[in-house]
Amino acid sequence: MTRALVLTSSILDGNSLALAEHFQARAVEQGGLEVTTRDLIADDLPHLALPELSSWQVPAEERTAEQRELATRSNALIEELLAHDVLVLAVPLYNLGIPSQMKAWFDRVMRAGETFRYTEKGPQGLVEGKRAVILAARGGQYAGTELDSQTPHLKSMLGLMGIREVDVVFAEGLAMGEAPRKAALQEARKAIDGLIQRLV
Template structure:
């Protein structure tokens, strides 16, 4: 049996600014650094280019129906979540490139989380509380912010993401911050440079 040492990385981006977004720049740096190694395979999901609708009752209800009993509409709705979960499970490392919008995550990213945080699929309820079913995965948060929030009470974003990942069993989570990006050109360039170095170090550990 041949065992591959290739690490599969899923990069999820969610900047509404597209290629002009600073979180996108962090993702591009990650991809470029990973490309220099022969043992890292990167897949990207752009949640703005392939935007998911807000989760609605019909889609939520489709998950509760046995596969063989679903209507054609329910099969189509359930397939959306199934495909995203299968994609996540097929990768070793999850990289979330996340801008800070009004102290929270983009609604596009929330729509993605709403479909991968799924009882019975990625976590289950037990007498001792929720138990994650996604095992052996790592996650990296690439956070781009106009101000400086890391380590303060105003950073409600990072704990939220870590809690959601922890729900499904991903507890090995590392964050790289590029902050103060709206505080002048010199500060922005320094912050992006330092974040780039931190990303390179993350790649070395993948």
């Protein structure tokens, strides 16, 4: 069975959460897709600080009790990522970027020697055989414009880890009136339905 890890990151009871819920509901209906969800707002991961970063650079057998505790957070998130076949990112657009809570997650799973490594030819991803889905909810219309810095940022971070097969479902214009909002969400739900059929 295909396993999907769904990450939500909205501080509001908003549209990206609705897309994630639709993905999960359709996955259950379709069958063949086991879904795990992680709410990055509820997790409340702190911004990455030097003590935690330093704990990764100390051999496990040499870590202090504090370093072991700090390293456990990142280790657990990486193990969870590696245990799934598909990573689903439900992402609102905040000030043209990703929520800081999602950035805190990426800061802990993007670890040299764990999910990528440096070589003479440049960085090489170590997370192989996986794919990602981005469920992007935006108030305005940004896809395909210079203002959409979020999509290439996410693809670059995923690609650094070796996840290069990425599907993006956009729901845009969500703050431009009720009719455009409903139409955009309906189109996004249809795209998710078709995507799930391909995932299983």
